[in-house]
Amino acid sequence: MKTTIKEIGKHVEQSVTIGGWLANKRSSGKIAFLQLRDGTGFIQGVVVKAEVGEETFKLAKELTQESSVYVTGIVRADDRAPSGFELTVTGIELIHEAVDYPITPKEHGTEFLMDHRHLWLRSKRQHAIMRIRNEIIRATYEFFNEQGFVKVDPPILTGSSAEGTTNLFHTKYFDEDAYLSQSGQLYMEAAAMALGKVFSFGPTFRAEKSKTRRHLIEFWMIEPEMAFMDHEESLQVQENYVSSIIQSVLKNCEQELKALERDTAKLEAIKAPFPRISYDDAISFLQEKGYEIEWGEDFGAPHETAIAEAHDKPVFITNYPKDIKAFYMKPHPERDDVVLCADLIAPEGYGEIIGGSQRIDDAELLKERYDEHNLSEDAYGWYLDLRRYGSVPHSGFGLGLERTVAWISGTEHVRETIPFPRLLNRLYP
Missing domain, CATH: 3.30.930.10 (Bira Bifunctional Protein; Domain 2)
Incomplete structure (x- = not known):
């Protein structure tokens, strides 16, 4: 079922697909955490290697900032998450790979950010x-x-x-x-x-x-x-x-x-x-x-x-x-x-x-x-x-x-x- 991050709370424990962009990511051994956005909001997608297989986990770890993707997963309620929910990822489809996105998580000056408004x-x-x-x-x-x-x-x-x-x-x-x-x-x-x-x-x-x-x-x-x-x-x-x-x-x-x-x-x-x-x-x-x-x-x-x-x-x-x-x-x-x-x-x-x-x-x-x-x-x-x-x-x-x-x-x-x-x-x- 296709949905948006804003509407994701209506589908707890269901499998959904969202189209979005990778805002940020981090990985820890055999788990990758994807910070996803779709224009309606932000959500974390959790990718567990043992649950998705080698190919999907490799794709998750190689995703670059602001690459566009379709992500499929199970919606979980999570009180620790800002939105109250996170996504247990079961599949990723790369739409477009972004290379060398200029606005990185580091600090940038105002003029630089305005040039890239x-x-x-x-x-x-x-x-x-x-x-x-x-x-x-x-x-x-x-x-x-x-x-x-x-x-x-x-x-x-x-x-x-x-x-x-x-x-x-x-x-x-x-x-x-x-x-x-x-x-x-x-x-x-x-x-x-x-x-x-x-x-x-x-x-x-x-x-x-x-x-x-x-x-x-x-x-x-x-x-x-x-x-x-x-x-x-x-x-x-x-x-x-x-x-x-x-x-x-x-x-x-x-x-x-x-x-x-x-x-x-x-x-x-x-x-x-x-x-x-x-x-x-x-x-x-x-x-x-x-x-x-x-x-x-x-x-x-x-x-x-x-x-x-x-x-x-x-x-x-x-x-x-x-x-x-x-x-x-x-x-x-x-x-x-x-x-x-x-x-x-x-x-x-x-x-x-x-x-x-x-x-x-x-x-x-x-x-x-x-x-x-x-x-x-x-x-x-x-x-x-x-x-x-x-x-x-x-x-x-x-x-x-x-x-x-x-x-x-x-x-x-x-x-x-x-x-x-x-x-x-x-x-x-």
Whole structure:
């Protein structure tokens, strides 16, 4: 019976065949131990010379790392094994012999591993991170579908910037200028006016010359927009969403978290509601801690980490100064110097994972913002139309997938949280 390592527990004491690769091996006299992987998981195959014969045992001992094989054997329950099972091998069929596989069990430098990213993905650690990433994506669709959201796909090629910044990748769109999208938000607002509650999930691009462990040039964003929803209601959606994906990872990725040696107790504590601190209070807190920062300045990584360390859950920093936030954010009803927005800061030094706000719904005020930010009405006229024709209170946010994967999986650098990272000095492979 053909099966996968993930499903092997359904066939205890039965003979099964799995197709896979040899991750590693060791032998002791007349027994060989094969570490096998098939994409769904890892399992040990035990080959006993007296039980399989000379030819099969010789093949087992000569197998090279990453050679592909069909392995047949009896499934045994084994509490000592990470997966709870191992395979008593009865037969091996070599599919393809790998020669001089470059990533050996010894230590390799980061640049070497990045040059061989297409192979590094096969390792146990990278396998675990990618499966956690997949679970977060699966749980995201489940959460928003259950909440009545509609999935909408905004364009990747745009004629303007969502946030009016210059960190854009420019290209030619036939005889026009175009840019790779840095956010689908503006288009999602249009979709929300048509469909009520919407979300997108796709790649975004920032031409930001940053080398920190939190930054990628190409990354994926989940961006919900919600009509008839104010800022506080949006915060509740955000904390419920983050709580939901963490519970899904804890439930469905137990083996992967164990392989990464993640402290799951810290994740188990992450349940809504999350604490909130105003920008004003955050500045006072940092100044009391000895940080040199003035009101009106944005927070850097050390500031966010200090604020996060004061809480045991993700923390919302609310109501930032208008001058350091995007043009579309709605002013606070009682203050014209701050806006109705929040950044969600993850614990353990992982920084901002969500940025969100209530959007301006008044056409005249938005037009004023265009003028303040030197935005062309030729490029942004369609966005102003959303306020001219049936404007409503609406809010939205964006969650950066890779930072979220890094936090939940306990991975230090975001380059390991995406299959093929695009970094400041890396476009290969």
